[in-house]
Amino acid sequence: MKRYYQQEEDIGLFQRMQQDDPLAFEEIYNRYFLKLSNTAFKRLQDREMTEEIVQELFVNLWLKRHRLPELKQPESYLQTLLRNSVIDWFRARARQDGFAAEMLAQPDRQIVNATEQHILYADLQQAYESTIGQLPDKCRQVYALHQQGRSVADIADQLQIAPKTVESHLLKAHQTLRHVLKDYSAVAVALFNFVF
Known part of the structure; x- marks a missing residue:
């Protein structure tokens, strides 16, 4: 019986779980x-x-199985759940570090910080988009498909290139982004990486 489930596609597994x-x-x-x-x-x-x-x-996935949306890309859905969980963790850590208490005690500073964060994020987004735009065409195309949740095999099949070539393009894109975004704070970049 277990062998049957191992051969089942993701969509079928999610439907059975529901x-x-x-x-x-x-x-x-x-x-x-x-x-x-x-x-x-x-x-x-x-x-x-x-x-x-x-x-x-996974606990929440099982508990909320009857309320899941219709899933066409289950893996992308799981990655989105994970991204949100990690972002929540970073936010909780910032609060534990005393950030929230300090901002509540200094409302004027809170406004200034919110503005600074907005500017930092806007600058980071601009740098990200500019960097993506400067990637070679094929590299940019591979990266865009990967960001949509496509697997290496799917991308290779769609673009008619070898999986190793896909991996090479992804590595180049990530290395380029890390180099360009290195001057931004670690937390900002980590959050940004999960949003994008």
């Missing part, structure tokens, strides 16, 4: 736990927190 099938949920968990954990760890650099966030994501 019909209270625990084996379908188990297969989704097995299929995506490691991938989501690797993505989260790249941002958090904290193994314990990574495991906690990904475990909680």
Whole structure:
């Protein structure tokens, strides 16, 4: 029986899970736990927190299975859930560092900081878009498809290029972005990377 679930496509597994099938949920968990954990760890650099966030994501997925939207790209949906969880973690950490208390005690400074953050984010977004625009055509095309949630295999098939070439373009795009955005704060860039 388990072999059947291992051969089932993601959409079918999610539909079965929504019909209270625990084996379908188990297969989704097995299929995506490691991938989501690797993505989260790249941002958090904290193994314990990574495991906690990904475990909680799957718990919530099961608890809310009857209220899930119609999913055409289940993996993209999971990545979106993860992105939101990590952003929430960064925000919570900022609050724990005393940021919120300080801003509440200094309302004028809060306004100034909000403006500064807005300007910083706008500058960061402009730098990001400018950098993407300067990538070679094929590299930019590969990166855009990857940002839409497409897999390396899908991109290679669509563009009629080798998967290794896709990976090479993605590596070039990420290295270029890291170099250009290195002057921005680590938290700002981490949040930005999850939004985009």
